[in-house]
Amino acid sequence: MAARSKARKRALDLLFASELRGESPVVALDRAIAEGEGPTNDYTVTLVRGVAGEREEIDRLIASSAQGWSLERMPAVDRNVLRLGVYELLHVDDVPDAVAVTEAMNLVRDLSTDDSPSFVNGVLGAVLKARKA
Template identity: 35%
Template sequence: MKRTIIRKHVFMILFRVEFHNLSEMKEQELLYLDRIEDITAKERDYVAERADKVIELLPQIDAKLDEISKGWKLDRLGKVELAILRLGIFEMDFDEDIPTNVALNEAVELAKTFGGDTSPSFINGVLGKLIEEEKEEKEEE
């Protein structure tokens, strides 16, 4: 299974976070994974592991998102955009296997598929701002 497909499945699980208590997310994850056809046990475990990592890091991810999206409270964001941004920030800041530019491009592609007309530019703007701020922080060190 390609990373793009894995990413889509992780996004679909993360999208459920806003509709359920975190204590219910493991059950929701299993319900979702049971519906995927043609998935190997290894792929299933990998998707679950990635979703679990993002959900575990939600406090740090949301704090970072809150910091860079000044003027936009998280509860004002669309649920699709919020799930995409959470996944994008996870991939950019917590997953060393994915280059930052790939994480940004894949987040924009998810926004094109699942979001509204303005979602891709919004996602690009927020994650682009994160990249710029982190670049400036490194230069100051």
């Protein structure tokens, strides 16, 4: 697995766990670092801090692009993968759009439901379409 793929997986783990605990992802990240269990790849830190910092915009875009699905109704894994994907699409210039979408689909393919890859692909595609419009 490539370094950035591992970083995305670790970022997802932190986002998912912090949501379950009802805490800020940045607090979870800082605690992991303080306990010596922090990410070994700086890209994980970039993703977690970036998603946390842009969460309002990201969630608004996901909600408006996920026709018929509220954020609360989505599986938690899908919701957090979408947050990572949208962050990369909008704020990480050195990751091509196709790579961000493919990586998001790979995460949900491995960790979520059978329907999740097509759902995530559709939502990220709608975000891309809206961005270009």
